Amino acid sequence: MNDEHRIIVALDVSSQAEMLDMLNKINRPGCYVKIGMELYLQQGADIVRALKSEGYSVFLDLKLHDIPHTVYRAMKGLAGLGADMINVHAAGGVEMMQAAVQGLGEGARSHRPICLAVTQLTSTDQAMLENELLINRPIDEAIASYASLAYTSGLDGVVCSAWEAKKIKSCTAEDFLAVTPGIRLLHDDAGDQKRVASPAQARSLGSDYIVVGRSITAASDPAQAYERVLNDWRKQTWTTRN
């Protein structure tokens, strides 16, 4: 798989027209894109079909979190859209994650989409984990524990920050995917993201894919920003703390 396929661009816009405009600006036909709830909830399933018919790889990020039966039925329907990657919240538990994989397997036309579990959002930090979610564990331990549950549930990987990727792989498997948002180029504003890394850091830390939104889409020249992300990912000069 080439380097470009490891960069997933988060198309966080609200209409098909804005999406097409952004894809035009990025100018990378067939790249990997992520459709989140903003676009999906306003434009519906056709947006995924349209992107697939144009040759894009699609991560459908709807972060399902419900009772197992509901998630099973939702995934069975979503599987037919042809997305390459899809996610649930690990906090839904083992039975729900197993139901997600089962639904995807039964609904897929050919290949089952990659199924990921969101561990803890990259907008969560240690203080929020303890004070709001009442989880009194170090955040990387809590995340590794969610990842282990996802692994035993038969998922293909997790969404986490780059900083947890190594620990997750050591307690699951080397080929258990770490898909990491919270990516920023040097000098970019972190905004609401707490656990942030650069593309080069993420790769050094063990990320398999990076999800990049505003560092590309809010840049004055998105095509140039995409190129900077890709070059940084390729550089991988940064070495880990461990």
Ligand SMILES: O=C(O)c1cc(=O)[nH]c(=O)n1[C@@H]1O[C@H](COP(=O)(O)O)[C@@H](O)[C@H]1O
């Ligand atoms: O599942 C995700 O994609 C996701 C999980 C997570 O923990 N953190 C996170 O930021 N995301 C998504 O990744 C994208 C990050 O966007 P930027 O912060 O603009 O790069 C957004 O579309 C988020 O919805």
